[in-house]
Amino acid sequence: MSKKGIETLVGAFVLLGILGLLFLALKAANLASFSSRDTYTLQARFDNIGGLKVRAPVRSAGVTVGRVSGISLDGKTYQGVVTMELEKGFQFPKDTSAKILTAGLLGDQYIGLEPGGDEKNLIAGDVIKQTQSAVVLENLIGQFLFNKAADAGSGEGGGKK
Amino acid sequence: MTNPITWLGAGTLNWLRSMGAATYFFVDLLKNSPAAVRRFMLVVAQIHAIGNLSLVIILASGVAVGFVLALQMYYALVTYGATESLGLIVNLALVRELGPVVTALLFAGRAGTSLTAEIGLMKAGEQLAAMEMMAIDPKSRVLAPRFLGGIVSMPILAILFSTVGILGAYVVAVLLIGVDEGNFWSIMQGRVDVWRDVGNGIVKSAVFGLICTFVALYQGYETEATPEGVAYATTRTVVISSLGVLGMDFILTALMFSTP
Numbered sequence: 001m002s003k004k005g006i007e008t009l010v011g012a013f014v015l016l017g018i019l020g021l022l023f024l025a026l027k028a029a030n031l032a033s034f035s036s037r038d039t040y041t042l043q044a045r046f047d048n049i050g051g052l053k054v055r056a057p058v059r060s061a062g063v064t065v066g067r068v069s070g071i072s073l074d075g076k077t078y079q080g081v082v083t084m085e086l087e088k089g090f091q092f093p094k095d096t097s098a099k100i101l102t103a104g105l106l107g108d109q110y111i112g113l114e115p116g117g118d119e120k121n122l123i124a125g126d127v128i129k130q131t132q133s134a135v136v137l138e139n140l141i142g143q144f145l146f147n148k149a150a151d152a153g154s155g156e157g158g159g160k161k
Numbered sequence: 162m163t164n165p166i167t168w169l170g171a172g173t174l175n176w177l178r179s180m181g182a183a184t185y186f187f188v189d190l191l192k193n194s195p196a197a198v199r200r201f202m203l204v205v206a207q208i209h210a211i212g213n214l215s216l217v218i219i220l221a222s223g224v225a226v227g228f229v230l231a232l233q234m235y236y237a238l239v240t241y242g243a244t245e246s247l248g249l250i251v252n253l254a255l256v257r258e259l260g261p262v263v264t265a266l267l268f269a270g271r272a273g274t275s276l277t278a279e280i281g282l283m284k285a286g287e288q289l290a291a292m293e294m295m296a297i298d299p300k301s302r303v304l305a306p307r308f309l310g311g312i313v314s315m316p317i318l319a320i321l322f323s324t325v326g327i328l329g330a331y332v333v334a335v336l337l338i339g340v341d342e343g344n345f346w347s348i349m350q351g352r353v354d355v356w357r358d359v360g361n362g363i364v365k366s367a368v369f370g371l372i373c374t375f376v377a378l379y380q381g382y383e384t385e386a387t388p389e390g391v392a393y394a395t396t397r398t399v400v401i402s403s404l405g406v407l408g409m410d411f412i413l414t415a416l417m418f419s420t421p
Contacts (some may be wrong), residue, residue, distance in 0.1 A: 003202070006206055016317070020324035028327055028349055
C-alpha cells in the first residue's frame with residue numbers, strides 16, 4: 001500500500017479512538033455534568049452518616065445540585081463532618097437543613113437539602129447547623145423490638161392488676 | 162539423576178538469567194524508542210499493522226460482549242426491579258475490566274503472534290544479522306517502532322471495545338428489551354467518573370499494550386531460528402502475555418479500585 005494510504009488509514013484509526021474517548025467521557029460518564037462548572041463548598045455535621053460515600057449526590061427537591069467531596073470525623077464532638085460542593089447557581093438560605101436520605105429501599109444514600117426561610121444565604125465555607133442523621137436499620141429494628149417488649153411487659157402487668 | 166539441590170540451583174540460575182536477558186531487552190527497547198519517534202513513519206506503519214488490522218475482531222467482540230452482558234444482567238436485575246442500572250453495570254464492567262483485559266487477550270492473539278512470527282522469521286532468515294552487518298541496529302529499526310506501535314494502538318482499541326460494547330448494550334437494553342432510555346444514560350452518567358473509571362481503564366490498557374508487545378517482541382527476538390522454534394515462540398507469546406495481562410490486571414485493579 002502507498003505511504004499516503006497507510007497514513008490516512010492510521011489517521012482514521014486514531015480519530016476513531018478519539019471519538020470513542022469523547023463518547024465515553026461525555027455520553028457514558030460524568031464529565032459533562034459537573035466538573036466544568038463553578039462550585040462552592042459547604043459543610044454539615046451529622047451524628048451518623050450511615051453509608052454515605054464521597055461523590056454521593058446532594059439534592060434539593062430531588063434535583064441534584066452538588067456532590068459530597070469529603071467525609072471526616074471531628075475528633076472532639078465525634079460527629080461526621082461532610083464537605084460538599086454545590087453549584088454556584090444554587091444558593092440556599094442560612095437556616096437550610098440537611099438530611100441523609102436513601103434513594104429507594106436499597107439505593108444509595110444522598111444528602112437532601114431543605115431550604116428554610118432566612119433572607120441571608122449560605123456562603124462558601126459555612127456549616128449547615130440543622131442536620132438529620134442517616135437512618136440505621138439496626139437501630140430502627142432495635143427500637144421496634146424494645147417498644148414491643150415494653151408493650152408486652154406493661155400489658156401483662158395490667159392483666160394481673 | 163542429578164542432586165536435587167543442584168537441580169534447584171540450576172533452575173534458579175536459568176530463571177534469573179532469562180529474567181536478566183528480558184530486562185536488558187526491555188531497557189534496550191526503551192533506549193531505542195526516541196530514535197523510533199524521530200523516524201515516525203515506521204511507527205505509523207506499525208500502528209497500521211497492529212492497530213488498524215485488529216480493528217475488525219476488536220469491534221466484533223466488543224459488540225458481542227455488550228449484547229451478552231446486557232441480556233444476562235437484565236435477567237438478574239429484572240428480579241429486583243433495577244433494570245435501569247443495566248447501563249451503569251455494563252459501562253463499569255467494560256470500562257474498568259473487560260475492555261482492557263479482553264482487548265489485551267485478543268491483541269495477544271491477533272497482533273502479538275504476528276509480531277513474534279515476523280521477528281522470529283526475520284531472525285531465522287538472518288535478516289536481523291544482515292542488518293547488523295550493515296551497521297543498522299535492528300532494535301532501533303525493527304523492534305522499537307513495533308513496540309511503540311503496540312503501546313499506542315492498544316489503548317485506542319480498548320476505548321473502541323468499550324464504546325461499541327456500551328452501544329451494543331444500548332441496542333439490546335433500550336431498543337430490544339425496552340429499558341427506559343433516559344434512565345439508561347443518566348444513571349450511567351451519574352455514577353461513572355471520567356478520571357477514576359475511564360481514565361484508569363485507559364492506563365490499564367496502555368500497561369497491557371506494553372506487556373503484550375514486549376512479550377511478543379522478546380519471544381520473537383530470542384526464538385530458536387528453526388520452524389519449530391518460531392512455532393514454539395508464537396505459542397509462548399500468547400500464553401505468557403495472557404497470563405501476564407491477567408496477573409497485572411489483578412494488581413492494577415487492587416491499586417486503582419480498592420477504595421469504594
